[in-house]
Amino acid sequence: EAQVTQNPRYLITVTGKKLTVTCSQNMNHEYMSWYRQDPGLGLRQIYYSMNVEVTDKGDVPEGYKVSRKEKRNFPLILESPSPNQTSLYFCASGLSRRNIQYFGAGTRLSVL
Amino acid sequence: GENVGLHLPTLSVQEGDNSIINCAYSNSASDYFIWYKQESGKGPQFIIDIRSNMDKRQGQRVTVLLNKTVKHLSLQIAATQPGDSAVYFCAENRYSNSGYSTLTFGKGTMLLVSP
Numbered sequence: 248e249a250q251v252t253q254n255p256r257y258l259i260t261v262t263g264k265k266l267t268v269t270c271s272q273n274m275n276h277e278y279m280s281w282y283r284q285d286p287g288l289g290l291r292q293i294y295y296s297m298n299v300e301v302t303d304k305g306d307v308p309e310g311y312k313v314s315r316k317e318k319r320n321f322p323l324i325l326e327s328p329s330p331n332q333t334s335l336y337f338c339a340s341g342l343s344r345r346n347i348q349y350f351g352a353g354t355r356l357s358v359l
Numbered sequence: 360g361e362n363v364g365l366h367l368p369t370l371s372v373q374e375g376d377n378s379i380i381n382c383a384y385s386n387s388a389s390d391y392f393i394w395y396k397q398e399s400g401k402g403p404q405f406i407i408d409i410r411s412n413m414d415k416r417q418g419q420r421v422t423v424l425l426n427k428t429v430k431h432l433s434l435q436i437a438a439t440q441p442g443d444s445a446v447y448f449c450a451e452n453r454y455s456n457s458g459y460s461t462l463t464f465g466k467g468t469m470l471l472v473s474p
Contacts, residue, residue, distance in 0.1 A: 251402075282464075287367075289448065290403075304394035337402050344461045345452050347393060350402035 249274045253338050253351035260328055261359050268323045268354050278341045279321040280305070280348065282312065283334040289355030290337070295344065296321055328358040367423045367446060369469045380468045380473040382449035387430060392451035394423060394434045395461070398445045406434070406447075436470075 251272045260266055272279065280295040282305075292305030296315040310332055312324040321340075325332060335355050339348040372378050384392070390411040393401040409416045409423045409432075416423050422435040432449050448467035454460045 287466070290464040292461075295461075339402075344459075345391065347405050347408060348450075348462060349405065350395075352402045355401075 249349070251338055251340055251349055251351040253336075253354050254356060256352060257355045259357045260327055263327050266325050266328060267337075268325075268336060268356070270321045270323065270351060271319050272321075272338075272340040272349070273319065274340060274349065276340035276342060276349075277317065277318070278346070278348075280339045280341075281311070281321070281323045281343075282337045282339065283307065283333050284291075284337060284353075291298065293323070293326050293336075297344065304345065328356075330358050332356065333358045367467050367469045369471060371471045371473065372439050374439060374441060374472055375474050376439050378439045378443070378470055378472075379438075380434045380447045380470065382432040382434075382465050382468075384430050384432060384449070384451045384453075384465075386451065386453045387427070388454045389451040390424070390460075392425065392432050393450045394421075394432075394444075395448055395450065395464075396445045397448070397467070403448070437469075439472050441472045441474055444470055446470075 249251050260262045277298045279332050281293040282290045284290050291307045293311050294313040296302045338351040341348040374419040393408045394406045396406050397403045407418045407423050420437045424433045440454045446469050448465045450464045452460050453463040
């Protein structure tokens with residue numbers, strides 16, 4: 248089954264404790280992206296990747312890092328999480344930045 | 360469920376009615392549009408798309424209409440069912456000043472279907 252898989256689905260952590268949210272897709276898509284979704288603000292893009300070893304900032308990149316060492320994986324890294332990063336995070340993939348993006352089920356992160 | 364519906368406009372309909380969800384876009388150069396459905400606790404799911412060289416596209420129980428003159432997009436759902444209750448949002452392929460384009464998402468409308 249074609250899918251985008253994120254882990255974990257739920258995470259509670261404390262300020263400053265590094266964490267990684269994994270994302271994997273099995274559709275051989277070149278384009279992958281991370282979004283955060285907050286009430287009243289909709290989906291905002293954090294980082295995206297056009298292909299392996301090619302990443303770029305989205306609209307809200309501060310406090311986040313990503314890597315794209317393999318085509319299927321695109322982890323999101325919070326080196327020092329802060330409470331304002333409490334949010335619902337989605338990973339997505341697609342053929343390109345201009346095509347349909349397929350989303351994972353989401354990761355609910357709470358930073359205390 | 361997830362609180363993605365807070366602060367969203369809401370459309371309440373009865374089961375069996377037709378629903379129309381609207382979306383305005385700002386960039387007249389946008390050339391591709393997508394409608395997504397997001398159920399509580401899930402990620403956005405692709406419903407239907409349309410390119411700017413079309414005015415209308417139909418799927419199963421859904422129709423998307425594009426009015427480029429007023430930069431307006433609508434999603435029509437026929438014979439709405441309780442399972443259609445979700446947040447619906449549109450995405451446009453928007454061009455930046457640099458000439459690159461990317462999908463940009465609207466904030467969404469919550470559809471509530473009562474039996």
